[in-house]
Amino acid sequence: xxxxxxxxxxxxGIAITTGKPVYTDDLTMPNTLVVKLLxxxxxxxxxxxIDLSKALELEGVECILTHKDVPKVRFTLAGQSYPEPSPxxxxxxxxxxxxxxxxxxxxxxxxxxxxxxxxxxxxxxxxILEPVLDFExxxxxxxxxxxxxxxxxxxxxxxxxxxxxxxxxxxxxxxVEEELKKCAVVVEETYYTQAxxxxxxxxxxxxxxxxxxxxxxxxSSTQIPFHVxxxxxxxxxxxxxxxxxIKPRIGGGFGGKQTAAVExxxxxxxxxTGKPAKIVYxxxxxxxxTTSRHAMRLKVRLGADKEVHQGIRYTGxxxxxxxxxxxxxxxxGGGRENPxxxx
Amino acid sequence: MQISxxxxxxxxxxxxxxxxxxxxTLRSYGLLSVRTGCDTTSCGLCTVWxxxxxxxxxxxLSARVQGKKVTTIEGVQKEAEEFAQFIAxxxxxxxxxxxxxxxxxxxxxxxxxxxxxxxxxxxYLTGNLCRCTGYMSQxxxxxxxxxxxQV
Numbered sequence: 001x002x003x004x005x006x007x008x009x010x011x012x013g014i015a016i017t018t019g020k021p022v023y024t025d026d027l028t029m030p031n032t033l034v035v036k037l038l039x040x041x042x043x044x045x046x047x048x049x050i051d052l053s054k055a056l057e058l059e060g061v062e063c064i065l066t067h068k069d070v071p072k073v074r075f076t077l078a079g080q081s082y083p084e085p086s087p088x089x090x091x092x093x094x095x096x097x098x099x100x101x102x103x104x105x106x107x108x109x110x111x112x113x114x115x116x117x118x119x120x121x122x123x124x125x126x127x128i129l130e131p132v133l134d135f136e137x138x139x140x141x142x143x144x145x146x147x148x149x150x151x152x153x154x155x156x157x158x159x160x161x162x163x164x165x166x167x168x169x170x171x172x173x174x175x176v177e178e179e180l181k182k183c184a185v186v187v188e189e190t191y192y193t194q195a196x197x198x199x200x201x202x203x204x205x206x207x208x209x210x211x212x213x214x215x216x217x218x219x220s221s222t223q224i225p226f227h228v229x230x231x232x233x234x235x236x237x238x239x240x241x242x243x244x245x246i247k248p249r250i251g252g253g254f255g256g257k258q259t260a261a262v263e264x265x266x267x268x269x270x271x272x273t274g275k276p277a278k279i280v281y282x283x284x285x286x287x288x289x290t291t292s293r294h295a296m297r298l299k300v301r302l303g304a305d306k307e308v309h310q311g312i313r314y315t316g317x318x319x320x321x322x323x324x325x326x327x328x329x330x331x332x333g334g335g336r337e338n339p340x341x342x343x
Numbered sequence: 344m345q346i347s348x349x350x351x352x353x354x355x356x357x358x359x360x361x362x363x364x365x366x367x368t369l370r371s372y373g374l375l376s377v378r379t380g381c382d383t384t385s386c387g388l389c390t391v392w393x394x395x396x397x398x399x400x401x402x403x404l405s406a407r408v409q410g411k412k413v414t415t416i417e418g419v420q421k422e423a424e425e426f427a428q429f430i431a432x433x434x435x436x437x438x439x440x441x442x443x444x445x446x447x448x449x450x451x452x453x454x455x456x457x458x459x460x461x462x463x464x465x466x467y468l469t470g471n472l473c474r475c476t477g478y479m480s481q482x483x484x485x486x487x488x489x490x491x492x493q494v
Binding site for chain 2: 009017019021022025026113202249251284
């Protein structure tokens, strides 16, 4: 009993608390390109034209990528194991933007200032579409958020994309209605929960480069390095053996980093340019352009006898899924009109 | 433009860009313990000392530190490690990301307040957010550290 009942100090506790360079952005190498994303100001729109001519003239701009430059293969960023229940519904960049903040162009430059200057010089023409802003009106809305033919599910998840329903399922044990009829008391209530951000201290970020074997190396502040590798393989049309994902110490994740967010952008830049590239989301991007816990409506019916303090329970849940967001049931829709305020 | 400043007791001349913030200048100088957390001066992650006072380097223009003394955790490494032993033994060394800023604030408090009460400690540390610990283990670490060093 040398260990049980005694505190054991973490092996790297002193190093990480006293500021040793162990996190993703501390590992940046010289001449790393800085990647910034031009984002949509509209909740639902089609990109008609993107004029990059002025931005590309700016000295220090390495490349600017748009939906015309990305592999045309849809994937999911949800960090789930085989057989990946979340639908393959997103592209790295799409012709359609589906929320305020959706990515329109990837800008890579020698430094952050240049990338931001280039962003200001990009001109985009949008055809503005009617957004689905509320999950309670998503079903049967005149706008269909993901009408694409090539949207793919690995197995039947109860998707009805024409009705904006990502997935649905019914799990029933016994005859609920019959049992409720026998109850002396039945209570029925509907509850709402709000969306929640994970609020980790280190925002999403990743660094990528090609190693001596021309293999794509991605250093990412993620909780799911193996999933990220598989996602990148699909999204970039590369064999997984050509990708290595390194997860260094991360500044918190809290489940937020169980969905991938940023790696697809800087990895694509590294593949196109052959150069190291990094992307660091600011706090606003982390709150408004990554996955949150979704808002939910929960309808609960609870039946009980007078004598026994336990009856049966029937719960119906509608879960607002956001866009191509994470796991489980829900609806498409909810392109936001405005990003939430930063507290 | 060029500025001259004293960083961790060493006089240095740095080339800075217009509008550059101290956190970025310090990181490009190689002091990677200084990090940005919130971008909005509310999390305390980027705390350094400016002429001995805890200051948020994400909101100080680098041009303003001309002729001033900047101290980061690298400049008080031994003292920081002493305190970090208490952080580690109380289990508040979790993700570690906020710790350098937290330690800089605690070491400044140690210089500023004599035998602070629990309320004074909590008040002094309100500007240093931590998402992992829930603050109780940090508070225990601070109290135990002060008991030892202030005897």
